[in-house]
Amino acid sequence: MAGQRRSAVDRSANSDLAAAFEDGSAYIPYLAVGDPSYERSKAYVEALARGGADIIELGLPFSEPIAEGPTIQNAIVRALEGGMSPELFFQFVEELDVDVPLVCMTYYNLIYQYGRTAGDGPGPEAFVEKAASAGISGFVVPDLPAEEADPLRAACDEHGLDLIFIVAPTTEGDRLERMMQRVSGYVYVQARLGTTGARSDVSDQTTASLDRLADYDLPKAVGFGISGGKQAERIVANGADGIIVGSALVDIVADGVENDEPTEAVADRLETLSRELKAGAQRGYEARQANVDAK
Amino acid sequence: MSTDGKFGDYGGQYVPEALMPAIEELTEAYEQYVLENKDGFMDEFRERLADFGGRPTPLQRADRLSERYDLDIYLKREDLLHGGAHKLNNALGQVLLAKYMGKERIIAETGAGQHGTATAMAAAHLDMPCTIYMGERDINRQRPNVFRMKLNGSEVKPVTTGRGTLKEAISETMRDWATTVETTHYVIGSVVGPHPFPVMVRDFQSVISEEAREQTIEKTGSLPDSVIACAGGGSNTMGSFAKFVDDESVSLYAVEAGGSSLRVDEDAGVAPNSASLSTGNEGVLHGARTKLLQDTAGQIMESHSVSSGLDYAGVGPELAYLVDTDRVTPVTVDDDAALEGFHRLSQTEGIIPALETAHAFGYLEEHHEELSGTVVVNVSGRGDKDLETVIEETDARDVPNAPDMSMFSGGGM
Numbered sequence A: 001m002a003g004q005r006r007s008a009v010d011r012s013a014n015s016d017l018a019a020a021f022e023d024g025s026a027y028i029p030y031l032a033v034g035d036p037s038y039e040r041s042k043a044y045v046e047a048l049a050r051g052g053a054d055i056i057e058l059g060l061p062f063s064e065p066i067a068e069g070p071t072i073q074n075a076i077v078r079a080l081e082g083g084m085s086p087e088l089f090f091q092f093v094e095e096l097d098v099d100v101p102l103v104c105m106t107y108y109n110l111i112y113q114y115g116r117t118a119g120d121g122p123g124p125e126a127f128v129e130k131a132a133s134a135g136i137s138g139f140v141v142p143d144l145p146a147e148e149a150d151p152l153r154a155a156c157d158e159h160g161l162d163l164i165f166i167v168a169p170t171t172e173g174d175r176l177e178r179m180m181q182r183v184s185g186y187v188y189v190q191a192r193l194g195t196t197g198a199r200s201d202v203s204d205q206t207t208a209s210l211d212r213l214a215d216y217d218l219p220k221a222v223g224f225g226i227s228g229g230k231q232a233e234r235i236v237a238n239g240a241d242g243i244i245v246g247s248a249l250v251d252i253v254a255d256g257v258e259n260d261e262p263t264e265a266v267a268d269r270l271e272t273l274s275r276e277l278k279a280g281a282q283r284g285y286e287a288r289q290a291n292v293d294a295k
Numbered sequence B: 001m002s003t004d005g006k007f008g009d010y011g012g013q014y015v016p017e018a019l020m021p022a023i024e025e026l027t028e029a030y031e032q033y034v035l036e037n038k039d040g041f042m043d044e045f046r047e048r049l050a051d052f053g054g055r056p057t058p059l060q061r062a063d064r065l066s067e068r069y070d071l072d073i074y075l076k077r078e079d080l081l082h083g084g085a086h087k088l089n090n091a092l093g094q095v096l097l098a099k100y101m102g103k104e105r106i107i108a109e110t111g112a113g114q115h116g117t118a119t120a121m122a123a124a125h126l127d128m129p130c131t132i133y134m135g136e137r138d139i140n141r142q143r144p145n146v147f148r149m150k151l152n153g154s155e156v157k158p159v160t161t162g163r164g165t166l167k168e169a170i171s172e173t174m175r176d177w178a179t180t181v182e183t184t185h186y187v188i189g190s191v192v193g194p195h196p197f198p199v200m201v202r203d204f205q206s207v208i209s210e211e212a213r214e215q216t217i218e219k220t221g222s223l224p225d226s227v228i229a230c231a232g233g234g235s236n237t238m239g240s241f242a243k244f245v246d247d248e249s250v251s252l253y254a255v256e257a258g259g260s261s262l263r264v265d266e267d268a269g270v271a272p273n274s275a276s277l278s279t280g281n282e283g284v285l286h287g288a289r290t291k292l293l294q295d296t297a298g299q300i301m302e303s304h305s306v307s308s309g310l311d312y313a314g315v316g317p318e319l320a321y322l323v324d325t326d327r328v329t330p331v332t333v334d335d336d337a338a339l340e341g342f343h344r345l346s347q348t349e350g351i352i353p354a355l356e357t358a359h360a361f362g363y364l365e366e367h368h369e370e371l372s373g374t375v376v377v378n379v380s381g382r383g384d385k386d387l388e389t390v391i392e393e394t395d396a397r398d399v400p401n402a403p404d405m406s407m408f409s410g411g412g413m
């Protein structure tokens, strides 16, 4: 690997997220909280933890999810129709019985408005404080680029939380540098251009992004379109430190709604797919290590 | 005026990371081609606006309305621009810019279908493939416009999420853009979205006030006392106001859709109006911080207006700023008064306005006593696209100044 290692601003004290990458092949599932109901959703998230999740991304549903494809858009509609709100989301996080770090994935308006609800006027401070006390370790905010992120970054630093940024296939040069100045926890590598949604191939764009990030020493997790163990294996073998999986899991929840399946059956399928994805990621890590050893 | 994309705290660039390089590229193109006229871009734009668009549009004295209200009322006739609305000013500018930038494909959202038809016309004129996203509900409300887009060779993609109106169409167009950003330009239809769209669309539309200002001085010897324009996203509004903002003696009125009521129904997530300037509060939607119709948690409300072109939960950030700084006065006109305005302008001036535009005339009727001297009203579009809606809506309620509608009720024509 060429060049000196560049470290992002040191925020290692902020949370436990980086530690979740210790085994070299973190499995990071996503579900929309409240899809299709509060109680079911809780059983589903607990199934992800049993299936080997190292971090769980909990989606707080926003009415205009511009970065999501149809699968997660529909999940968000189901969750909102089921009554999910920021208040219930925090209650959910507090009640959740899992021993895995939790990341909140949502859109900026909900973070921004929470201050108004809390009586402080709009701004991210109140939301971050509440999230920290509920047990959230960090945030992914798909409509908040580095340029607009300083107020949220400052609030996260104050409360010891991480702020994860998405590196797109189009992110390079100054923009990448600006983002790496502000990121902590891990880097979310967007596998391809477009919106979220399950696919079966591995994009060349993923490999190119991992190459661009190779000199930065923060864990890199690849997401957008990962749906099975083989794909997880190849992505980790290609240099990712972890995989993020959303739509493939949400598809199982959607099937459960469509076929009126009992909660247990859906939870079992989520746990099974989780095991497959985690095992795939581990195989990928072993292959990468074998490669390194051989050199 | 600001070029960094912020108007006080409003504006900004709240978009997915995948779009940021395109937004930076567009910002640079805007600064070079639009602000500095690189390669003669603005000259070509002006020439095409004249030859293809039919500019300048007239400023016409409205004799009968002037008499009715004891004011000196002038109509800025954007309804006479090619396509029948102000929308072409922006669409032609952006499609031409996309060409200068070397983009290969155009996408756009549309609500009333006016921006979609303007973009489809500009794309055909400049030989660019074009896809238009339109809410399913709007497609049903605006069938003639859908057909016009298809006639010009554009693809029209129905958007079925949410209530199927403008808000969902914008979200869906942004999703397309996030996938195709390297080859595609997104022609946004109003002064909304991330920087540089609000300033760029304003600049393309400000030809309205540039002409109106000169024409008013030429015809009356002085500046107008007031300018009135309807406001959805706010592009005809900013276009009508831009060159008057520094003229402190000129009052500026942005007329929003009051819908059926200014109240909101939090539980249903519905605001039966589109009055984001008058009743909304600050938030982040579709790339910008601005005034929004939202519930206390920050979920965006479904808006409503009898005119689909005003039916949007947000508004341009610059307009929000001009309202906060008291330069622009936001006012509302409800569905009933807008319909009356529609019939009144048709009868007294022989101009059938768009339902969006009709709101401005509703305001004139209800508040003419607060106005004085010379008043310029922007006729943002003509009403042909709205005739089906007007038949239905007039039939469904008691509009005192409507013509006899009996031949339309029941079995249709």
Ligand SMILES: Cc1ncc(COP(=O)(O)O)c(C=O)c1O
Binding pocket: B085, B086, B111, B112, B113, B114, B115, B189, B190, B191, B230, B231, B232, B233, B234, B235, B236, B237, B308, B309, B310, B354, B356, B357, B380, B381, B382
């Ligand atoms: C004729 C007409 N006027 C006004 C509007 C509202 O848009 P804006 O507020 O951007 O001018 C529309 C939108 O479609 C329109 O068609």
